[in-house]
Amino acid sequence: MDIKQIQDLIRFVSKSGVNEVSIEQENFKITIKTNQVATIVNATVPDVNAAPLAAHVAAPPVAVPAAAPVADTSHYVTVKSPMIGTFYRSASPEKPLFVNVGDEIKSGTVLCIIEAMKLFNEIESEVSGRIVKILVDNASPVEYDQPLFLVEPM
The missing domain is CATH 2.40.50.100 (RNA polymerase II/Efflux pump adaptor protein, barrel-sandwich hybrid domain)
Structure with a gap:
């Protein structure tokens, strides 16, 4: 899996609303976890000679909305x-x-x-x-x- 495929996967996961995706291949494992504040990507390549992919891939920046007034939804x-x-x-x-x-x-x-x-x-x-x-x-x-x-x- 190359960096372009990883970036496309991150975009897809963040738009789909899924909270976590894990993919394992022969010499590669990636886990993408999302929440409302950030996207976390953890990729590992066990073979040192496999690819120049870092152990942790930085996720694209996620826009954090400005704090909106909190509405009381407790009675709903x-x-x-x-x-x-x-x-x-x-x-x-x-x-x-x-x-x-x-x-x-x-x-x-x-x-x-x-x-x-x-x-x-x-x-x-x-x-x-x-x-x-x-x-x-x-x-x-x-x-x-x-x-x-x-x-x-x-």
């Missing part, structure tokens, strides 16, 4: 993903969105679809209230227990 209910998959806000591109910010919902209202292994799973609300924030972009990968929506209970 967080709807979390029950599975790993791809998040969709509508049944298909030409169909209307299931919910928008400001919509009032009831228990059992379909909020989104998560595709996992070619199966489309409708995610229903377990609480009645108003959608305050949608935390995931359409067609983005989501992880188990990842927050999807903030709901103000009624």
